[in-house]
Structures are given as structure tokens and as C-alpha cells.
Amino acid sequence: MKTKVVIIGAGPAGLLLGHLLRAEGIDCVIVERQSRDYVESRVRAGVLERTTTDLLRRLGIDERLNAEGMVEEGFILADGAQRVRIDVKALTGHHVTIYGQTEVTRDLIAAAPGRGLEIIFEAGDVAIHDVVGSAPSLRFVKDGIATTIEAEYIAGCDGFHGPSRKAIPANGREYQRDYAFGWLGILADVPPCHDELIYANGEKGFALASMRSPSRSRYYIQVPLTERLENWSEDRLWDELEGRFAPLASRPVVRGLALEMSIAPLRSYVFEPMRHGRLFLAGDSAHIVPPTGAKGLNLAASDVHYLADALIAQCIRGDEAGLDGYEAKALVRIWKAERFSWYLTKLMHRLPEDGPFERRMQIAELDYVASSEAMQRSIAENYVGLPL
Structure with missing residues (x-):
């Protein structure tokens, strides 16, 4: 042939x-x-x-x-009480x-x-x-x-x-660079809890609320690489997601049967x-x-x-x-x-090797992002895709 x-x-x-x-x-x-x-x-x-x-x-x-x-046209970066919307459309035109x-x-x-x-x-x-x-x-x-x-x-x-x-x-x-944690994810036919993606950095680490369609949602939370999928029932994961996103999302997290659950290393x-x-x-x-x-x-x-x-x-x-x-x-x-x-x-996860100094750097960085249009534009340009 x-x-x-x-x-x-x-x-x-x-x-x-x-x-x-x-x-x-x-x-x-x-x-x-x-x-x-x-x-x-x-x-x-x-x-x-x-x-x-x-x-x-x-x-x-x-x-x-x-x-x-x-x-x-945008997405949310959240850390504690700090919540920054990156207006991708306004900042880049895309x-x-x-x-x-x-x-x-x-x-x-x-x-x-x-x-x-x-x-x-x-x-x-x-x-x-x-x-x-x-x-x-x-x-x-x-x-x-x-x-x-x-x-x-x-x-x-x-x-x-x-x-x-x-x-x-x-x-x-x-x-x-191998990271000492992974993402535990669930895909379900339920409406998203927010109209845009939410990247959240909380006391228990990273969480992401995203979607595939108006009726299909994809959620993730940060877990140690030693975590095993069998330790997580669907109810346990939904409980965790409700706690993470209730203060951030415009709508409640809706539960549904998992189409897929997995842990992916980073x-x-x-x-x-x-x-x-x-x-x-x-x-x-x-x-x-x-x-x-x-x-x-x-x-x-x-x-x-x-x-x-x-x-x-x-x-x-x-x-x-x-x-x-x-x-x-x-x-x-x-x-x-x-x-x-x-x-x-680095900005949105709790890295096991980091200490109080690195944590304060995360807080300072997101505070700078919140106050700087130039920094928001840089993030938006990268997120929407740099020119070929």
C-alpha cells in the first residue's frame, strides 16, 4: 500500500x-x-x-x-472573597x-x-x-x-x-514537570451552575465548574495523586461541589447521574x-x-x-x-x-510543597489581576489563543 x-x-x-x-x-x-x-x-x-x-x-x-x-465571552477566577471576571470579548475582541x-x-x-x-x-x-x-x-x-x-x-x-x-x-x-495532584472530574447531564467557567482556589484546593452544553456540565476538584476513584461516591463528590460553588455560582449545583468519573494527573x-x-x-x-x-x-x-x-x-x-x-x-x-x-x-491550585509565603503570593497575584486591566488583557489574550 x-x-x-x-x-x-x-x-x-x-x-x-x-x-x-x-x-x-x-x-x-x-x-x-x-x-x-x-x-x-x-x-x-x-x-x-x-x-x-x-x-x-x-x-x-x-x-x-x-x-x-x-x-x-469571559470566565471567573475566584479565591476566597476575591472574584475576578476576565472579560475576554471586551479585552481581545474574540x-x-x-x-x-x-x-x-x-x-x-x-x-x-x-x-x-x-x-x-x-x-x-x-x-x-x-x-x-x-x-x-x-x-x-x-x-x-x-x-x-x-x-x-x-x-x-x-x-x-x-x-x-x-x-x-x-x-x-x-x-x-509532574504535579503532585490530579483532577477528580464528573460529567453529567445537568445544567451548569453558572453561565461562564469558574476557576476557584479554596481551602481544599482547586475546583472548576464548566460545561459542555446548556444541559451537560463538567466539574473538577483537586485531589492528591494518591487518591483512589473508588473512595468517591457520586454523592460525596456532589456534596463537595455544592460546598465549593454555592458562594460563587449564580445557580445551585444540580445533581445527576455521572456519565463519567475519573482522576487525571497533571x-x-x-x-x-x-x-x-x-x-x-x-x-x-x-x-x-x-x-x-x-x-x-x-x-x-x-x-x-x-x-x-x-x-x-x-x-x-x-x-x-x-x-x-x-x-x-x-x-x-x-x-x-x-x-x-x-x-x-500555580495561581489556582494549592501545591503541597508551597508554604505561607507562596500562599500570600497567590493572593497578591490575584489582587493585582483584579486591579490591572493590562494583566487581565494578558490573561485574556492567552486564554482566547495567541495568533498563529
Whole structure:
């Protein structure tokens, strides 16, 4: 089997890249180790910056996004009695859109057959070969049959645990910060307690009230990494959420049956280089951000924007400059997103290693944010998405 570009991973990064290439008539195939049902059921982020929505609209895969996406023009930062609204729309002229990553994935998969984008699900034993030469290939097993795809380029959009990053030699550089806590989250079909997201820093640590739609809510609280999910009944978590958000939200927290409950660790991570020969990394295969800044999916989308334009320039016009400059261009935005996510994480969480001094720094920082339009604008610009 031969194609121009083989893409590993059918998450949003791989799917967006595949659609962008097919829109320009470039042959590509997506190879995914999980089943379609599994990929479409993964619960992930739901705040889309304009980088991501612009790509979906560029592709014309935006019907449900336009019909169901919720425009969010601001959000709340709260700490004790201090409550600061960041008016994103007024400060930047832009907004974010609430539309679940699960829905983005479903839309992209549903549109694939009509646009000639082939997706191979349930591909096992994926192995990358000869990326330094002129004829890289990808081998995998599907339904017991070994298959090889020969391509000119391989795009590794297969997440943190996929094979792409591992195919880069050991002289790659890793920059990592693991946090000593995670987020315990619940997703339920109940109306949100507030019209905008609330990031709260309280005596028991961080909490977030967010939503996926007017009738579906997503809540999180900070828990130690040693915490176990089985220690939390739904009632216990709802009790905790009611106590956290009753003083902050415009409406009571409404209880409902959990569609999903999980504990997610927090990590800041960047891997360099993002290119090895004809293998290019994009999305979570190259970087992880704490979810505090809502940058995971959006950062993957900006990687894909750069990589798609570079591959299109090479495949159509024979221009290698974009591919040569891909890593440097992507990393500038990656590190700025890492900085913003790290900043919000430090500001809004109780870190176990921090003492009274660090706590007073949090209070002073949010007080400064409350009194400074320039600081609010900086936060808003980062939240809505820095320019490409």
C-alpha cells in the first residue's frame, strides 16, 4: 500500500491533518490502534479557541459546531472573597467556544468517507521504519494480517503513549514537570451552575465548574495523586461541589447521574525535536499541558495548522522551507501555551510543597489581576489563543 502521507492517530490532531491534506488533493491514510467506538467515546476538553474553530470552518466541518457550540465571552477566577471576571470579548475582541472534543472527533470521523479520507481502526503492533531515508514506511497488523504502508512522510499524532516519539533517537530532549495532584472530574447531564467557567482556589484546593452544553456540565476538584476513584461516591463528590460553588455560582449545583468519573494527573511536558527525518510529531506526542489553561486540543490544532501548510507546500509546489521550519515555528507557540498553563496552575491550585509565603503570593497575584486591566488583557489574550 502506498500513500503520500501516513498519519498515526485518529484523535483530533490526526483527523484535522488528514482533512486539511485531502482538501488539497493530497493522498493520506490515518492509522489508529483503537476502535472507532473507543475513539468517539473518549471524554476530553471542551473549550475551543479560535485556532481550532477556524480550522473546522476552513474545512466546512462546522455544522454542528455552529448549531450547538456555546459562545463564551469571559470566565471567573475566584479565591476566597476575591472574584475576578476576565472579560475576554471586551479585552481581545474574540471569544472561545464550548464544544466538546468528543463532538469534534465525531464530526471529523463522520466527514471522512465523503472526502476520501481513509481511517484504519484497530491497527495493532504499529512500527515505524526508515524515516531517515527517502522511503519511510509504517507496518501494522489488522485482523491478523500484517500490512505495510509506504509513504513520503509520516505524521505522529498518536499521543503521549504512541510509537512516534519513541521512534526518535535517544538524544531527544524532554522537559517535564509532574504535579503532585490530579483532577477528580464528573460529567453529567445537568445544567451548569453558572453561565461562564469558574476557576476557584479554596481551602481544599482547586475546583472548576464548566460545561459542555446548556444541559451537560463538567466539574473538577483537586485531589492528591494518591487518591483512589473508588473512595468517591457520586454523592460525596456532589456534596463537595455544592460546598465549593454555592458562594460563587449564580445557580445551585444540580445533581445527576455521572456519565463519567475519573482522576487525571497533571503534567507539563515538551519533547524536542519534533522532527526526525521524514517523521513529524504533532499534538500530545510532543507536548502535554495541564488542563488548567484549556490548551491541549488547541495546541494540537496549531501544530496541525503549521504542519499541514508545510506538507501542502512541499507536496504541491516542492517547497521544503515549511517542513524545515515546522519545529521552530511550532515550538514558539508551544512554550507560550506551556507558560500560560503553568501560570494558571500555580495561581489556582494549592501545591503541597508551597508554604505561607507562596500562599500570600497567590493572593497578591490575584489582587493585582483584579486591579490591572493590562494583566487581565494578558490573561485574556492567552486564554482566547495567541495568533498563529
